[in-house]
Amino acid sequence: MNIYGYVRVSSTDQNEDRQMVALREVDVPEKNIFMDKQSGKDFDRPNYKKLVRKLKAGDLLYILSIDRLGRNYEEIQKQWRVLTKEIGIDICVLDMPLLDTRNGKDLMGTFIADLVLQILSFVAQSERENIKKRQAEGIAAAKAKGIKFGRPEKAVPDDFGKIVKAWEQKKLSLAEVLKQCNMSEATFYRRLREYRLLQAKKKV
Structure with missing residues (x-):
């Protein structure tokens, strides 16, 4: 069994230290940690794809939280099925112990894990949509106050x-x-x- 970790931050200026520390604490080898610095709206991420190609049945994947896997409800569900059912790996979500596929392999355990996954992935997408809505409302309010976005206007010469x-x-x-x-x-x-x-x- 190989142990892997996946880290995602939304942009290049965000810090991945918290996720990296969490993965080191569960002894994920440094060479087996894959990181993407981009949005979680879809799974078109180069290092995530590399990770999936390496995974084999019986491997274990750690992530800190479900929103590090993604923020799209349907995509999270789909990827979870691909990883756990089609490839046959175990996934452990560190900040949500109920989302550890090594535990409760019986019908009840699987049901609880699937239910928790559905709730958390729904919350992740709702949060993303709320953030976009607040950003749009903030931009509209700023424009109403006369605040301009984009590059500053080219100054007109005095003459x-x-x-x-x-x-x-x-x-x-x-x-x-x-x-x-x-x-x-x-x-x-x-x-x-x-x-x-x-x-x-x-x-x-």
């Missing part, structure tokens, strides 16, 4: 009006204008519209 006038009088080419303003053509025309609108409002 933008003079540059525009010289361009309109054909004293400057468009290429020279873009160079002086340090803007792309699309940005220049957008700022030009804003400038003309502002000038029109001043005349009213």
Whole structure:
């Protein structure tokens, strides 16, 4: 029997130390720990795929929590079946002792483990959906307050009006204008519209 561990963090700036410590405490060999740094929305992860290819019947896989396996309810259920039924490994979820397939191999034990898995994987997906909803609501609220997202607007030079006038009088080419303003053509025309609108409002 080989012992493996799987670690997942959602992005490259998140810390995997807690998961690594937990796996070392149960003596998972360092070379048998596979880690992905990406979202848990699906199982299209390079190191998870490498891990699955290595697993053989009778092996043991440790994960710290069910949401480290994934956050998609149906995918977690599917992968759990592939790992435990098709490949034939045991899985131990360290922070949920009921999710340890080495225990309770009888009908009742299997029923309890399956029930707990369904509940936890449902909670994992619900949490992910709630996070996305809160993020969308937060962005909408910030935009309503005038907070802008994305790259900051290119600053308009102080003599933008003079540059525009010289361009309109054909004293400057468009290429020279873009160079002086340090803007792309699309940005220049957008700022030009804003400038003309502002000038029109001043005349009213």
